[in-house]
Amino acid sequence: xxxxxxxxxxxxxxxxxxxxxxxxxxxxxxxxxxxxxxxxxxxxxxxxxxxxxxxxxxxxxxxxxxxxxxxxxxxxxxxxxxxxxxxxxxxxxxxxxxxxxxxxxxxxxxxxxxxxxxxxxxxxxxxxxxxxxxxxxxxxxxxxxxxxxxxxxxxxxxxxxxxxxxxxxxxxxxxxxxxxxxxxxxxxxxxxxxxxxxxxxxxxxxxxxxxxxxxxxxxxxxxxxxxxxxxxxxxxxxxxxxxxxxxxxxxxxxxxxxxxxxxxxxxxxxxxxxxxxxxxxxxxxxxxxxxxxxxxxxxxxxxxxxxxxxxxxxxxxxxxxxxxxxxxx
Amino acid sequence: xxxxxxxxxxxxxxxxxxxxxxxxxxxxxxxxxxxxxxxxxxxxxxxxxxxxxxxxxxxxxxxxxxxxxxxxxxxxxxxxxxxxxxxxxxxxxxxxxxxxxxxxxxxxxxxxxxxxxxxxxxxxxxxxxxxxxxxxxxxxxxxxxxxxxxxxxxxxxxxxxxxxxxxxxxxxxxxxxxxxxxxxxxxxxxxxxxxxxxxxxxxxxxxxxxxxxxxxxxxxxxxxxxxxxxxxxxxxxxxxxxxxxxxxxxxxxxxx
Numbered sequence: 001x002x003x004x005x006x007x008x009x010x011x012x013x014x015x016x017x018x019x020x021x022x023x024x025x026x027x028x029x030x031x032x033x034x035x036x037x038x039x040x041x042x043x044x045x046x047x048x049x050x051x052x053x054x055x056x057x058x059x060x061x062x063x064x065x066x067x068x069x070x071x072x073x074x075x076x077x078x079x080x081x082x083x084x085x086x087x088x089x090x091x092x093x094x095x096x097x098x099x100x101x102x103x104x105x106x107x108x109x110x111x112x113x114x115x116x117x118x119x120x121x122x123x124x125x126x127x128x129x130x131x132x133x134x135x136x137x138x139x140x141x142x143x144x145x146x147x148x149x150x151x152x153x154x155x156x157x158x159x160x161x162x163x164x165x166x167x168x169x170x171x172x173x174x175x176x177x178x179x180x181x182x183x184x185x186x187x188x189x190x191x192x193x194x195x196x197x198x199x200x201x202x203x204x205x206x207x208x209x210x211x212x213x214x215x216x217x218x219x220x221x222x223x224x225x226x227x228x229x230x231x232x233x234x235x236x237x238x239x240x241x242x243x244x245x246x247x248x249x250x251x252x253x254x255x256x257x258x259x260x261x262x263x264x265x266x267x268x269x270x271x272x273x274x275x276x277x278x279x280x281x282x283x284x285x286x287x288x289x290x291x292x293x294x295x296x297x298x299x300x301x302x303x304x305x306x307x308x309x310x311x312x313x314x315x316x317x318x319x320x321x322x323x324x325x326x327x328x329x
Numbered sequence: 330x331x332x333x334x335x336x337x338x339x340x341x342x343x344x345x346x347x348x349x350x351x352x353x354x355x356x357x358x359x360x361x362x363x364x365x366x367x368x369x370x371x372x373x374x375x376x377x378x379x380x381x382x383x384x385x386x387x388x389x390x391x392x393x394x395x396x397x398x399x400x401x402x403x404x405x406x407x408x409x410x411x412x413x414x415x416x417x418x419x420x421x422x423x424x425x426x427x428x429x430x431x432x433x434x435x436x437x438x439x440x441x442x443x444x445x446x447x448x449x450x451x452x453x454x455x456x457x458x459x460x461x462x463x464x465x466x467x468x469x470x471x472x473x474x475x476x477x478x479x480x481x482x483x484x485x486x487x488x489x490x491x492x493x494x495x496x497x498x499x500x501x502x503x504x505x506x507x508x509x510x511x512x513x514x515x516x517x518x519x520x521x522x523x524x525x526x527x528x529x530x531x532x533x534x535x536x537x538x539x540x541x542x543x544x545x546x547x548x549x550x551x552x553x554x555x556x557x558x559x560x561x562x563x564x565x566x567x568x569x570x571x572x573x574x575x576x577x578x579x580x581x582x583x584x585x
Contacts, residue, residue, distance in 0.1 A: 212437045216426050219416065222381065225400050226407035227482075228430030273417040276437060 001277045004270065008284035015288050016065065019295050020057050060188040063196065064294045065287040067249040068259060070200040072286025074242035075260030076267070076279050077207045080214035081238050082143055085268070088261035089246045091147060092239065093154035095257075097127025098250035100157040103164040103177045110173060113187075117195060117251045124247030127153050128239065142221070142232065146239075183254035183308030185294050192252045199248030204283065206241035211275040214238065256308050258315030259286055266322050330357045330392060330404055330485035330518060332378075337387035339370075339377050347373050351387070353537065353546045357485060358516040360509070362529035362549070365539035366562060371522045374539060375490060378520070379407065399486075403430040406479035408489040411472035414463050420474050421459040424450055427478035442481075449481035453507055469500035476504065480511060489521045493528060501525075505532050527581040529553060530568075 021032045035053045074089040082091070090096070101123030105116040131153045135145040161181075168174040207214075213234055216224050221231040249256070263286040264278065271281045290307075293314065297307045337351040347370040355361055365371050376382045378389065380398020388395050391402065399405045406427065416423070427449070428442040450456040455473045463471060472492055479487045489508070493501040509532045512519055523529055529536055529549065536549045538561045545552055545561075558566045565584040571577075 209435050212432075213429070215418065215422065216429055219426070223407075223409065225381075226379075226409075227426055228401050228403065230401070268417070272419065274419070274422050 001271060005277065005281055005284065008281060008288070012065070012284055012288050012291070015291050016061050019061050019064070019291050020053055022295060022299065055190075056188070059190045059193050060185050060294065060298075061291060062193045063185055063188045063252060064291045066193065066196055066200050067253050067256065068287040068290030069283040070204055070245040070249050070286075071256065071259045072263040072267075072282040072289075073204050073207050073279055074245045076264040076275065076282040077210075077214055077238050077242055078260070079264050080218045080275055081235050082147065083218050083220065085265055086261065088257070089242050090154070090257070090260065092131045092150035092243070093127040093157060094124045094243050094246045095250055095255045096154040096157035096161070098124030098247055099181055099255055100127075100161045100164070102180050102251075102254070103161045103168075106177050106180065107164050107168055107173055110176075117192075121199070121247045121251040123157075124250055125243055127157055128243040132236075132239065142235070146235075179306060180254050181308075182306030183256040183311075184304060184306045185253055185297075186304055188252075196248045196252040199244040203241040203243075203245035203248070206237060207245075207279060210234065210238060210241070211279040214275045214279075254306070254308060256290075256311055258311045258319075259290065262315045262319050262322075263289060265319065269322060269325075331355070331390075332399070332486060332518075333390040334378060335388050335390065337377060337389070338385045339373065339382060340385055341373075348377060348384075348539075349543065351544055351546075355486070355518055355520065355535070357518055358512065359535060360512055360519045360521065360533045361535045361537060362533035363520065363522045363537045363539065364524075364526060364529055364553075364561065369539050369541060371539055372490060374537075375488060375520070375522060379405070379488065401430070403482065404484050405486045405488065406482045406484040408472075408475045408479045408487060408492060410491050410494050411468050411475055412495065414471060416463045418463055419459065420450070420455065420461050420463060420466070421446065423463055423474055424459075424477045424481050427481035430482055430484075445483065446477075446481045449477040452480060452511065453477040468495040469497070469504070472496065472500075472504060473507075476507065480517075484517070486518045486520070489519060491522045491524065493523065493525065501528065508532065526553060526558060526566075527579075530579050530581065 017032070021029050032053060071089060075087070078087045078089055078091065079085050098120040101120035102116055104123075105112070105119040109115045131146065131149040134149040134153070135142065138145040165174055165177055168177060213229050216227050216229045217231055217234055217238075219227070224231045246260075264282045267278055267282045267285050271277050293310050294307055297305045297310050332355045334351055334353050337348050338346060339348040340346045351374075363371050363374060373382065377384050379400040380389065380396070381400060383397075389399065390396065391399055391404065396402070400407065424446045425438055425442060428438055428445060432438055432442065447456065450459060453473050453476050455470065455477060458466070458470060458474075463474065466474065472495070476492070492504055492508070496504065505528055508519055508521070511517060521533065530553055533549050535547065536553045538545045538552065538557055540561045545557060555566050555568055558564060567582045567584060569580050569582065571580060
């Protein structure tokens with residue numbers, strides 16, 4: 001198990017480094033190393049390559065890793081507590097809420113990127129809080145009520161977002177909303193990295209600590225209680241942590257689907273269902289996946305392909321393959 | 330370890346009493362069988378005892394102190410009925426989960442937990458299955474895994490809900506023997522819901538008969554007899570002592 005995780009980490013480092021010198025604007029690996037050593041030795045004289053690496057590529061790759069790792073860990077945890085491998089972190093409505101927040105910000109405060117971050121993050125958290133509160137009203141069957149509330153709240157915010165698209169200015173606002181909703185890492189900056197890392201890393205740490213108990217929650221409420229785990233309390237913690245991660249990810253990169261659902265399923269085939277290993281491994285594989293996909297997104301054509309589109313196009317066949325490979329003769 | 334229910338009453342709808350004023354006491358090193366017809370409330374009784382359902386009136390005491398529920402206490406372990414499972418975990422991981430009550434809130438299982446799980450699996454005879462996925466096991470094997478999980482937690486009271494239900498009679502004997510051995514060698518008490526008076530006769534010290542209008546709790550030797558089978562099951566039966574044939578067993582036969 002640990003060997004596979006170690007291998008994953010090595011691949012992540014290699015892929016991340018490669019991503020620094022590949023792209024529409026190619027840089028020699030040698031120059032990347034030079035840029036690093038210049039920074040370390042504090043040699044001044046910024047070359048253009050250095051700027052590309054430090055101001056554009058490194059923040060971008062760091063964001064890829066944060067978002068990829070975070071969404072995969074969140075997805076794996078949700079699949080555990082909802083006892084269903086088709087669950088994604090969006091199931092409680094966080095992406096719909098954050099998407100609405102971003103659309104609202106683009107409509108009302110088009111110049112301010114700070115406000116967009118704050119509003120989309122807040123409404124993302126708010127939508128999950130609403131789902132949770134609605135579900136609490138139902139005394140029995142906590143998991144089913146959560147899912148139902150999440151679907152309802154998600155649809156509600158999707159509808160509001162559509163409304164905003166309807167009244168938005170079709171020359172500038174509507175395209176920016178549409179583009180944002182498809183997910184993208186353009187405009188990655190170290191500021192965004194620092195901002196996003198607070199909720200994302202906090203959420204990841206909490207889920208790492210809880211990963212053994214997520215195994216037990218996946219057995220069902222009664223059995224979990226009989227093994228000494230309070231299901232409601234732990235579910236709340238997992239939901240809070242996953243929501244922090246997903247809101248943090250959506251606020252900086254828009255809605256990137258499939259990772260939270262697909263990566264855990266692929267990793268489960270490789271490393272097994274024990275969340276002690278599955279959660280870290282999913283994180284690493286998710287990070288590798290997103291670094292690679294973003295590399296394709298920004299290199300394939302002149303204009304960037306929104307990454308949400310690529311994860312969906314690549315995700316669907318990958319999922320079909322994972323799901324059916326056992327039975328392919 | 331002493332578990333008591335005092336004046337336990339429970340009803341689902343407020344009109345029909347499932348449990349009426351039940352008083353019983355279970356000490357350490359005791360095996361209790363719960364017998365009764367389908368729907369009379371055996372599982373309800375267990376759930377009330379564990380605290381999953383709240384008694385309408387009456388109390389539960391563990392070692393002298395009143396408790397709301399005992400399900401999450403480390404002295405108690407629960408062995409569910411082993412149906413077909415869709416849990417993709419390995420046997421080793423599932424047994425390890427039995428240690429959770431002994432693992433501090435934000436920690437992971439450590440070497441000692443792996444050790445104790447290994448011992449539990451060896452005692453039940455399934456260590457050779459430790460890397461198999463639970464989805465690939467037969468009903469009997471899975472039941473053994475649940476039993477090993479309960480033992481790994483080092484609890485003093487194990488509550489089993491119809492452990493022989495899905496098993497063929499050879500596996501039934503194996504699991505009952507294991508329960509008896511473990512109980513006698515470690516002083517663990519067991520409460521077992523069962524449909525088989527014969528199984529109850531072979532391993533339990535005490536028996537609880539549950540009926541629509543009442544209950545009876547006492548030493549198996551004394552109360553598991555033909556009269557009570559008629560009272561609580563409405564069936565005529567004969568219990569034969571095979572000592573005269575040189576077999577130290579009793580057998581139970583239904584009469585038409």
